[in-house]
Amino acid sequence: xxxxxxxxxxxxxxxxxxxxxxxxxxxxxxxxxxxxxxxxxxxxxxxxxxxxxxxxxxxxxxxxxxxxxxxxxxxxxxxxxxxxxxxxxxxxxxxxxxxxxxxxxxxxxxxxxxxxxxxxxxxxxxxxxxxxxxxxxxxxxxxxxxxxxxxxxxxxxxxxxxxxxxxxxxxxxxxxxxxxxxxxxxxxxxxxxxxxxxxxxxxxxxxxxxxxxxxxxxxxxxxxxxxxxxxxxxxxxxxxxxxxxxxxxxxxxxxxxxxxxxxxxxxxxxxxxxxxxxxxxxxxxxxxxxxxxxxxxxxxxxxxxxxxxxxxxxxxxxxxxxxxx
Ligand SMILES: Nc1ncnc2c1ncn2[C@@H]1O[C@H](COP(=O)(O)OP(=O)(O)OP(=O)(O)O)[C@@H](O)[C@H]1O
Numbered sequence: 041x042x043x044x045x046x047x048x049x050x051x052x053x054x055x056x057x058x059x060x061x062x063x064x065x066x067x068x069x070x071x072x073x074x075x076x077x078x079x080x081x082x083x084x085x086x087x088x089x090x091x092x093x094x095x096x097x098x099x100x101x102x103x104x105x106x107x108x109x110x111x112x113x114x115x116x117x118x119x120x121x122x123x124x125x126x127x128x129x130x131x132x133x134x135x136x137x138x139x140x141x142x143x144x145x146x147x148x149x150x151x152x153x154x155x156x157x158x159x160x161x162x163x164x165x166x167x168x169x170x171x172x173x174x175x176x177x178x179x180x181x182x183x184x185x186x187x188x189x190x191x192x193x194x195x196x197x198x199x200x201x202x203x204x205x206x207x208x209x210x211x212x213x214x215x216x217x218x219x220x221x222x223x224x225x226x227x228x229x230x231x232x233x234x235x236x237x238x239x240x241x242x243x244x245x246x247x248x249x250x251x252x253x254x255x256x257x258x259x260x261x262x263x264x265x266x267x268x269x270x271x272x273x274x275x276x277x278x279x280x281x282x283x284x285x286x287x288x289x290x291x292x293x294x295x296x297x298x299x300x301x302x303x304x305x306x307x308x309x310x311x312x313x314x315x316x317x318x319x320x321x322x323x324x325x326x327x328x329x330x331x332x333x334x335x336x337x338x339x340x341x342x343x344x345x346x347x348x349x350x351x352x353x354x355x356x357x358x359x360x361x362x363x364x365x
Pocket of ligand 1: 071074075076094095096097098099100101102103
């Protein structure tokens with residue numbers, strides 16, 4: 041359970057854009073007896089890149105599928121650009137693009153033929169479609185493979201094409217369920233670049249990912265879900281402040297252990313008498329005096345590490361679990 045006061049965690053909701061492009065309110069969904077969504081709230085602001093994070097089984101895919109119209113909610117409301125979306129239907133979602141977790145392409149068709157099919161399904165035809173396909177192939181760096189069958193593509197190429205197929209109709213909002221799963225780091229970087237470009241052109245992005253390090257670098261805001269509820273949201277900085285705080289853990293590795301009597305300023309690691317740990321709220325003020333104290337106690341420093349809290353720290357603090365268990 042979160043150790044932080046919920047009122048504090050939710051502080052950012054109060055300053056939320058009153059006109060989000062996508063808003064999910066009080067969404068509930070059970071699969072038989074199995075609860076998947078238990079009142080989840082979510083709001084995507086115009087032009088932002090929002091990461092939806094949660095442990096396995098937290099309800100992320102169910103939420104994405106409900107927004108996409110592929111899952112009926114038991115209760116709750118989904119609004120896009122101010123209009124309530126009909127449950128369990130693709131209709132009314134012209135401004136939405138969806139990239140599913142599984143690759144949804146025709147392996148026996150070429151890249152171009154796949155884009156033709158998906159563009160037509162989204163209501164794009166003729167010259168406009170030809171122009172969009174040209175753009176998409178260039179965007180995903182597959183122009184030279186346009187006439188090759190998709191069945192022979194690498195995982196990364198399929199992922200890129202899968203994303204291209206979802207944006208041929210220029211949706212204002214793009215949902216991506218783990219768009220980088222199973223791709224090598226180079227392809228992943230290329231996918232993030234593609235998505236950055238889309239965001240730069242004004243698309244609002246909501247994605248689920250298990251890549252915490254990347255989510256914290258790339259996304260504007262983060263929503264953490266657990267047991268079918270959003271339990272925290274905010275920028276990385278605000279999440280850290282709401283949970284683990286601004287403190288940094290300073291670790292000082294000494295050349296030799298210090299005489300215990302000469303030493304009171306920091307905690308000595310129980311397994312390594314040459315390792316000192318000290319949480320510090322103000323590094324500039326506290327670190328120099330600690331180093332001076334070590335020196336006057338006769339110690340010499342081999343190394344100093346400053347541990348900065350990150351999204352993984354926040355995630356474990358809130359859910360009690362690492363992202364993948
Ligand atoms: N079709 C289904 N039938 C029965 N239970 C389901 C179904 N889909 C999901 N669930 C259950 O609903 C809960 C939420 O699942 P969901 O796939 O939405 O979570 P998730 O956060 O996307 O998980 P992961 O990170 O593993 O993809 C889980 O307990 C899951 O077992």
